[in-house]
Amino acid sequence: MPDSLPADSVGVVTPQTYHFETPIELACGHTLDSYDLVVETYGELNADRSNAVLICHALSGHHHAAGYHSMDDRKPGWWDTCIGPGKPVDTNRFFVVSLNNLGGCHGSTGPNSINPATGKPYGPDFPVITVGDWVKSQALLADRLGIDCWAAVVGGSLGGMQALQWSLDYPDRLKHSVAIASSPRLTAQNIAFNEVARQAITSDREFHEGRYYDFDTLPRRGLMLARMVGHITYLSDASMGEKFGRELRDQAYKFGYDAEFQVESYLRYQGERFSEVFDANTYLLMTRALDYFDPAYEFGGDLSKALARASCEFLVLSFSTDWRFTPARSEEMVNAMIAARKKVSYAEIDAPWGHDAFLIPTPRYTDIFTAYMDRVAREAGT
Amino acid sequence: MRADLEIIQQWVKPGHHVLDLGCGDGTLLDFLQRERNASGYGLEINPDHITTCMSRGVSVIEQNLDTQGLDNFEDNSFDIVLMTQALQAVRRPDKVLDEMLRLGDEGIVTFPNFAHWRLRWGLALSGRMPESEALPYKWYNTPNIRLCTFQDFEALCRQKGIRIKSRRVVDGQHQNSWLARLWPNLLGEIAIYRITRENRS
Numbered sequence: 001m002p003d004s005l006p007a008d009s010v011g012v013v014t015p016q017t018y019h020f021e022t023p024i025e026l027a028c029g030h031t032l033d034s035y036d037l038v039v040e041t042y043g044e045l046n047a048d049r050s051n052a053v054l055i056c057h058a059l060s061g062h063h064h065a066a067g068y069h070s071m072d073d074r075k076p077g078w079w080d081t082c083i084g085p086g087k088p089v090d091t092n093r094f095f096v097v098s099l100n101n102l103g104g105c106h107g108s109t110g111p112n113s114i115n116p117a118t119g120k121p122y123g124p125d126f127p128v129i130t131v132g133d134w135v136k137s138q139a140l141l142a143d144r145l146g147i148d149c150w151a152a153v154v155g156g157s158l159g160g161m162q163a164l165q166w167s168l169d170y171p172d173r174l175k176h177s178v179a180i181a182s183s184p185r186l187t188a189q190n191i192a193f194n195e196v197a198r199q200a201i202t203s204d205r206e207f208h209e210g211r212y213y214d215f216d217t218l219p220r221r222g223l224m225l226a227r228m229v230g231h232i233t234y235l236s237d238a239s240m241g242e243k244f245g246r247e248l249r250d251q252a253y254k255f256g257y258d259a260e261f262q263v264e265s266y267l268r269y270q271g272e273r274f275s276e277v278f279d280a281n282t283y284l285l286m287t288r289a290l291d292y293f294d295p296a297y298e299f300g301g302d303l304s305k306a307l308a309r310a311s312c313e314f315l316v317l318s319f320s321t322d323w324r325f326t327p328a329r330s331e332e333m334v335n336a337m338i339a340a341r342k343k344v345s346y347a348e349i350d351a352p353w354g355h356d357a358f359l360i361p362t363p364r365y366t367d368i369f370t371a372y373m374d375r376v377a378r379e380a381g382t
Numbered sequence: 383m384r385a386d387l388e389i390i391q392q393w394v395k396p397g398h399h400v401l402d403l404g405c406g407d408g409t410l411l412d413f414l415q416r417e418r419n420a421s422g423y424g425l426e427i428n429p430d431h432i433t434t435c436m437s438r439g440v441s442v443i444e445q446n447l448d449t450q451g452l453d454n455f456e457d458n459s460f461d462i463v464l465m466t467q468a469l470q471a472v473r474r475p476d477k478v479l480d481e482m483l484r485l486g487d488e489g490i491v492t493f494p495n496f497a498h499w500r501l502r503w504g505l506a507l508s509g510r511m512p513e514s515e516a517l518p519y520k521w522y523n524t525p526n527i528r529l530c531t532f533q534d535f536e537a538l539c540r541q542k543g544i545r546i547k548s549r550r551v552v553d554g555q556h557q558n559s560w561l562a563r564l565w566p567n568l569l570g571e572i573a574i575y576r577i578t579r580e581n582r583s
Contacts, residue, residue, distance in 0.1 A: 315436070334443060335454045338423060341399065345436050347429075347444040364429055371437040 010042040010067035030127035038107035043091035050380040052147040055098040056155030056162035062106035065098040088369035093382040103129040103285045111281030124210030151380040152176035156358035167310040181358040183329035185294040194287040197226035224271035236321035236354030303336035313343040319357035398461040404468030408440035460486040470526040497531035543580040
């Protein structure tokens with residue numbers, strides 16, 4: 001808990017819920033007749049509404065990207081390192097919008113919401129949502145907020161995929177697309193890890209075909225395992241080595257199978273904590289959205305053709321030790337943008353933290369992100 | 383305006399798609415974007431330069447010519463490929479020249495002349511590797527690992543079937559000098575070459 005708020009914090013923030021009554025048609029063919037989106041905003045929208053920045057969250061993220069919900073909060077929002085007064089996404093200059101995506105479990109309509117048709121949680125009846133569906137719902141949110149055109153759409157990992165999708169689906173509604181530690185499509189290895197996570201969840205006896213809410217239980221064990229395997233892919237060998245090495249919790253081996261190594265107990269703790277706060281059906285949905293994302297698919301695998309309709313400028317950043325979405329995946333995006341003659345800047349940032357590096361401020365990352373967003377702000381007239 | 387930029391911009395037509403290899407802080411591309419409505423990209427590896435490019439709105443790609451090459455760029459995808467003051471710093475200038483003319487109709491190359499009289503003089507008198515304003519490094523830490531003279535470069539072009547469309551010679555301050563034009567390989571410090579493939583007009 002902060003005794004006093006840091007000067008570069010957006011301070012105490014209150015999420016707002018926007019209710020949508022107009023049905024939204026989804027890629028899977030289903031329609032959601034009505035839904036809620038939970039949103040946080042930071043900073044002020046300027047008079048000509050040109051300074052709005054959309055933040056897109058990754059797999060386990062949500063609307064609470066910056067600041068604190070109360071003075072009792074232990075930690076600020078998930079991207080507080082990059083959003084705030086004087087930070088790369090400078091809330092003195094930008095109006096920042098951050099939402100919990102459809103299918104999420106932090107207040108926006110998702111599998112754990114009540115299905116109006118049955119009066120019970122949707123559970124497995126909640127439709128599979130795609131990145132394109134998210135972008136569509138985000139555009140409807142922009143309409144509601146009176147934002148015709150984002151100064152920038154920004155995201156890391158799965159959030160970066162949304163930033164890319166925005167440039168294709170609503171080319172006139174954003175000036176800049178910022179994709180950090182992202183990928184234009186998952187590799188077989190990425191999908192394989194997602195499948196292990198899903199198997200862990202669905203094979204938990206408490207899963208009950210996704211209707212665990214009705215049984216007043218949670219597939220904690222499965223979600224914990226899913227998170228543990230996911231968490232490993234977010235870190236690098238080097239960063240795990242530095243943090244834990246082969247350190248034991250006690251002095252000597254116990255010749256048993258409890259958590260003896262620090263890394264084991266860390267992973268168990270992370271997994272257990274996560275399984276208490278995250279919804280298993282949302283985890284399934286998010287990993288599937290990742291698997292399906294492939295904007296080049298309908299263009300014969302040629303991303304540069306998909307990008308033909310884009311008109312924004314792009315910033316693509318990767319991290320040297322990210323093995324979940326390697327620099328090569330970012331370069332794939334960049335090369336397609338170059339072939340499509342789009343304006344794009346790219347840097348590979350040296351950072352030891354693997355995929356998680358996009359959440360951790362390193363000097364070069366901060367410098368580049370700040371310099372780029374400063375130009376976005378200047379162009380937006382702020 | 384710097385004389386070399388003045389010369390280069392004359393060779394860039396409005397709307398040209400340009401690739402700048404080793405674009406530095408983006409001064410040239412920024413200039414070409416504003417004055418010539420040119421589009422395109424700069425490649426750079428220096429982190430500070432990359433940040434400056436992003437800040438001024440120059441599309442910059444972090445890419446190392448020595449280790450990554452230019453395979454990610456398609457044939458004939460640019461009108462002009464530029465390389466100012468970087469040819470002497472790559473491991474294989476000959477291959478980079480080939481790549482420049484694979485990617486672009488035309489190449490523009492500038493580099494310091496190692497046969498300038500002051501360098502010759504310095505080497506002759508002191509017996510030590512010369513240093514100058516254009517080459518302010520020690521032999522062991524210089525990024526300029528492939529220094530050559532104007533004559534060396536032109537011999538390589540002949541050997542490769544590269545046609546030199548124009549050559550302009552300037553002094554260390556990038557100013558035109560009639561002396562340098564008169565006796566370039568001795569008196570010129572920096573040359574600006576405009577090259578193309580032999581079979582191109």
